[in-house]
Amino acid sequence: xxxxxxxxxxxxxxxxxxxxxxxxxxxxxxxxxxxxxxxxxxxxxxxxxxxxxxxxxxxxxxxxxxxxxxxxxxxxxxxxxxxxxxxxxxxxxxxxxxxxxxxxxxxxxxxxxxxxxxxxxxxxxxxxxxxxxxxxxxxxxxxxxxxxxxxxxxxxxxxxxxxxxxxxxxxxxxxxxxxxxxxxxxxxxxxxxxxxxxxxxxxxxxxxxxxxxxxxxxxxxxxxxxxxxxxxxxxxxxxxxxxxxxxxxxxxxxxxxxxxxxxxxxxxxxxxxxxxxxxxxxxxxxxxxxxxxxxxxxxxxxxxxxxxxxxxxxxxxxxxxxxxxxxxxxxxxxxxxxxxxxxxxxxxxxxxxxxxxxxxxxxxxxxxxxxxxxxxxxxxxxxxxxxxxxxxxxxxxxxxxxxxxxxxxxxxxxxxxxxxxxxxxxxxxxxxxxxxxxxxxxxxxxxxxxxxxxxxxxxxxxxxxxxxxxxxxxxxxxxxxxxxxxxxxxxxxxxxxxxxxxxxxxxxxxxxxxxxxxxx
Amino acid sequence: xxxxxxxxxxxxxxxxxxxxxxxxxxxxxxxxxxxxxxxxxxxxxxxxxxxxxxxxxxxxxxxxxxxxxxxx
Ligand SMILES: Cc1cc2nc3c(=O)[nH]c(=O)nc-3n(C[C@H](O)[C@H](O)[C@H](O)COP(=O)(O)OP(=O)(O)OC[C@H]3O[C@@H](n4cnc5c(N)ncnc54)[C@H](O)[C@@H]3O)c2cc1C
Numbered sequence: 001x002x003x004x005x006x007x008x009x010x011x012x013x014x015x016x017x018x019x020x021x022x023x024x025x026x027x028x029x030x031x032x033x034x035x036x037x038x039x040x041x042x043x044x045x046x047x048x049x050x051x052x053x054x055x056x057x058x059x060x061x062x063x064x065x066x067x068x069x070x071x072x073x074x075x076x077x078x079x080x081x082x083x084x085x086x087x088x089x090x091x092x093x094x095x096x097x098x099x100x101x102x103x104x105x106x107x108x109x110x111x112x113x114x115x116x117x118x119x120x121x122x123x124x125x126x127x128x129x130x131x132x133x134x135x136x137x138x139x140x141x142x143x144x145x146x147x148x149x150x151x152x153x154x155x156x157x158x159x160x161x162x163x164x165x166x167x168x169x170x171x172x173x174x175x176x177x178x179x180x181x182x183x184x185x186x187x188x189x190x191x192x193x194x195x196x197x198x199x200x201x202x203x204x205x206x207x208x209x210x211x212x213x214x215x216x217x218x219x220x221x222x223x224x225x226x227x228x229x230x231x232x233x234x235x236x237x238x239x240x241x242x243x244x245x246x247x248x249x250x251x252x253x254x255x256x257x258x259x260x261x262x263x264x265x266x267x268x269x270x271x272x273x274x275x276x277x278x279x280x281x282x283x284x285x286x287x288x289x290x291x292x293x294x295x296x297x298x299x300x301x302x303x304x305x306x307x308x309x310x311x312x313x314x315x316x317x318x319x320x321x322x323x324x325x326x327x328x329x330x331x332x333x334x335x336x337x338x339x340x341x342x343x344x345x346x347x348x349x350x351x352x353x354x355x356x357x358x359x360x361x362x363x364x365x366x367x368x369x370x371x372x373x374x375x376x377x378x379x380x381x382x383x384x385x386x387x388x389x390x391x392x393x394x395x396x397x398x399x400x401x402x403x404x405x406x407x408x409x410x411x412x413x414x415x416x417x418x419x420x421x422x423x424x425x426x427x428x429x430x431x432x433x434x435x436x437x438x439x440x441x442x443x444x445x446x447x448x449x450x451x452x453x454x455x456x457x458x459x460x461x462x463x464x465x466x467x468x469x470x471x472x473x474x475x476x477x478x479x480x481x482x483x484x485x486x487x488x489x490x491x492x493x494x495x496x497x498x499x500x501x502x503x504x505x506x507x508x509x510x511x512x513x514x515x516x517x518x519x520x
Numbered sequence: 521x522x523x524x525x526x527x528x529x530x531x532x533x534x535x536x537x538x539x540x541x542x543x544x545x546x547x548x549x550x551x552x553x554x555x556x557x558x559x560x561x562x563x564x565x566x567x568x569x570x571x572x573x574x575x576x577x578x579x580x581x582x583x584x585x586x587x588x589x590x591x592x
Contacts, residue, residue, distance in 0.1 A: 373553070381557035391565045 003207070003237055003278070004122055006054045009129065011143040013164035021047045022334060024158065024171035026146045026184050029056060030121060031302030031319035032177030033128035037075050038327030040135035042447050044334060047169070048138060049160060051145035051178075055125035059205040059279045062118045062235050063313035067404035067429055068320045069113040070494070074446045077127045078113070085119035086234045091216035093396055095383040097223055101393050102215075105401065110475045111432040112439040116401070118214070118235050121316065146178065149187050151298045173330060174298045177319075182304035188295060194288020194358065197309060199369040200252065201283050202244040204261055208275035209238055218398040220368075220383055224267040229368050231398070239278060242268065243310075245368065252282040285309035285365060287358045294347050299326060306354045308361035311368060311399035318357045321405065322350055328447075328492035332516055342517035345412055353405030360400040367397035404429040407495055411520070414489075414498035414511040423481025430494045433476035435468075440476050441494060443468045448492055449512050452476075455484035462509045465489070491515050524575035 023039055025032045028050030036046040064072075064081060072078040093100045105115035132138035147166070148159030156174040160167050176184035185192060217232040219225070228245035235241055244264055246255055254260065261280050269275065289306035293299060302319030326346050332338035370376035385392035407413070407427035416426065424431050432441045444450040445466035455472040470476045472484050480488050482499070489498040489511050498511035513519045530536045543559075544552045564573050 374557075377550075377553040377557045378561070381554050381561055384554070385558055385561055389562075392561065395561070 003239075004120065006057065006122060007126060007129075009053050009140065009142045011053060011163060012141070013162060014141070014144065014160065014167045016169070017167040018169075020155065020170040020172070021045070022172045023047070023175065023330070024049065024156070024169060024173070025175045025177055026158075027176070027178035027182075027302075027304065028052075028129075028140060028142075029177060029179055029302065030061065030125055030128070030316050031323055032175065033125060033132060034071075034075070034320050035175050035177060035301055035323035035327060036138050037128055037132050037135070038323055039331060040132060040137040041075060042327065042331040043137070044331055045137045046132075046139070047171075048132070048140045049144040049146055049158075050140070050142055053142040055122040055129070057122070058281055059120070059203050059241060061121040061124075061310075061313070061316035062233055062241050063317075063401070064117050064119060064124065065313060065317040065402040065404075066111065066113045066115055067402070068317045069117060070429070070432065070441055071320055071324045072124075073112065073441065074444075074494070075131065077124075077131050080127050081117055081119055081124060082113070084123060084236050085117035086214045086236060087114045087117050088214045088216060088234070089115045090213075091218065093383075093386070093398055094217070094219040094222060095380075095387070096221055098387060100383055100387045100396065103393075110434045112441065113432070116216075116313070118233055118241075120235050120237075120239065123236065146183060149174070149184055149298070151188060151296055153296060156297050172297065172334070175326070176298055176300045176304045177302050178304050180303040180307045182300070184298065185290060185300065185304055188298065190290045190295070192288050192290055192307075194286060194307070195362070197285050197287075197365050197369055198248040199284065199365075200246045200248060200250045200255070201285065202246055202250075202255055202261065202264070203279075203281050203283060204242045204244070204265060204277060205235070205279035206240045206242060206265055206275045207238055207278050208240060208269070208273055210240070210269070210273055220379075220398075222268075225264065229398075230268065246282070250282075255282055256280055287362045287365070289351075289354050289358065292347055293322075293350060294343055299330075299343065299346065301326065305350075306358065308357050309365045310361075311364035312357075312361050312401055313399070314357040314361050314402045317402040318354065321353065322346075324493045325350055329517075338516040338518060345410065345517060349405075349407045349410055349412075352408070356405060357402075364397050364399045412491070412497060412515045412517065414514055416499060418501040420481060420499060420501075423479055424496055426496050426499070428496050430488075430490050430496060431476075431479040433474065433479050435470060435474070435476055440468070440470070444490055444494055445492070449497070449515070450490040450494075451508060452480065452482075452488040452490065454480070454482040454486045454488075462505045462512070465508060465512060489515070522569070522571065524572050524579060526579065 023046045025036050025048045028048045036048050039046050069078050089105050092102045145161045147161045150157040156171045158169045178184055214234045219230040231243040233241040287308050293305045301322040308314045329342045333340050370379050382392050382395045386396050410427050413426045432439050449465045451465050451467050452470050454470050454477055487500050487503045491497045497515040
């Protein structure tokens with residue numbers, strides 16, 4: 001099968017030295033491109049500056065979570081990812097010679113998207129680039145490196161370096177999406193604090209024709225890699241990702257040598273399966289974040305704002321949720337439909353979400369890399385027990401896979417007036433469900449608020465809020481805990497903003513205004 | 521259960537002690553440690569409350585006669 005050929009996008013010299021732009025995105029990686037596409041699809045022109053001229057190189061994100069796929073459905077590229085990627089819902093955990101247990105992440109049917117699709121990050125970025133260009137509103141500037149910044153109260157001045165010389169720009173809003181080594185973050189002097197895990201991991205992408213099922217496999221101390229863990233994932237084009245835990249004392253230079261890597265892979269696969277190495281890299285993982293993501297007119301998203309170890313696939317998936325959260329808010333502020341203080345709720349909502357990702361990734365990494373002998377004894381005890389007893393399975397932590405953040409206690413949510421015990425809580429990403437031969441999430445307004453109205457004859461909506469009727473005897477009604485006459489208001493990012501057992505248009509309008517930060 | 525009960529509760533304390541010690545017979549220190557870990561996990565699950573577990577952890581640490589050496 002033809003492997004992916006990285007595109008090289010054309011460099012064009014700047015012709016607008018000194019110009020002012022509404023939104024500038026620093027960094028055209030996974031998150032910067034997602035943010036640019038989101039804003040462009042809401043009608044905002046966006047300039048993207050990227051210091052490179054291609055998509056993500058090598059092996060990075062592969063697991064795209066259900067919520068990310070839903071966001072990409074809204075942005076029009078979900079189908080391409082599903083078609084090309086490998087869908088998986090199940091996984092298996094091994095300890096030593098034995099299988100400990102298997103799991104199913106999405107036993108519940110009736111969602112358009114599976115729990116995960118595995119696909120190389122470069123494909124997703126490539127389609128994001130194409131989708132950005134298709135809007136006609138995204139000015140993608142390759143080989144334009146942000147080199148200086150003055151984060152002013154009424155605009156952000158940027159110094160940009162290109163092969164054809166330097167120029168400057170002013171942005172009303174700067175989205176800093178320049179990755180884990182963010183220069184914008186460094187130039188603003190923001191501390192990036194957290195922890196480094198004293199361990200090294202070998203990441204190998206291997207091309208092979210193997211008929212292993214498409215599931216996540218995790219081995220603790222397998223016979224073919226004593227003293228470490230191994231993770232196997234299938235990607236597109238017969239590429240498989242294998243992570244080998246090497247320990248802190250491993251020498252990265254030595255471990256990178258192709259012959260040595262091949263020997264490790266051969267020990268794992270056995271002599272009968274031919275394979276080729278496509279990519280090898282060695283990582284030390286970190287979990288950290290900056291204290292605040294919004295700094296006046298500069299707002300940080302993705303790895304520039306936070307970094308996690310990959311167990312749980314929370315890095316890219318978390319960053320895509322940042323873009324999902326910020327896009328509609330910034331659009332509303334630029335249009336004058338919401339006060340600039342709405343942008344503070346990006347911090348209020350995304351910092352707890354980030355901390356949840358950091359906590360989960362840290363705990364997984366601590367399980368995989370025990371800190372001391374006692375930790376190792378408990379880890380191994382959990383695995384031994386899990387092979388025999390159900391109770392121990394939830395204690396096995398080979399990665400708590402990315403789930404959408406519930407925006408608990410968000411000031412944008414309208415507290416329930418009546419008790420509401422069942423279904424998605426306030427602040428949750430709206431659950432998908434079958435609806436009228438399609439899916440509920442596809443019926444939401446991609447650019448605005450949506451009111452789900454349950455049952456016939458329920459009161460109408462308000463202008464500017466799309467109304468979607470949902471039958472009461474349905475999976476959807478169950479997932480929202482809703483009955484006849486109930487209504488649920490979804491924000492433009494599909495999170496639950498308010499819900500009513502009995503509602504009137506005034507209440508809906510008020511809840512919408514509250515979600516836009518216009519009223520408290 | 522909402523609080524750690526530290527009143528004497530075992531119906532046969534001598535048998536309880538003997539059983540715990542006996543369980544470790546012929547085990548290497550590593551195997552012993554893992555056995556204890558499995559035992560703690562089984563009992564923790566039986567108790568079914570992280571609050572009680574954390575109270576027990578605190579009580580166990582506080583009951584040590586020697587303060588842990590710095591840096592260990
Ligand atoms: C081994 C590994 C496995 C992973 N697996 C997963 C996974 O399965 N699922 C998942 O969700 N995440 C995963 N991640 C994390 C994921 O890759 C990152 O979280 C994601 O790439 C972050 O996207 P980003 O756009 O914030 O940053 P990046 O992808 O790093 O993009 C930053 C962009 O900014 C550009 N840039 C940098 N500096 C400048 C500058 N000064 N001026 C202009 N442009 C600049 C860069 O060229 C780049 O294009 C994994 C990471 C690793 C390392």
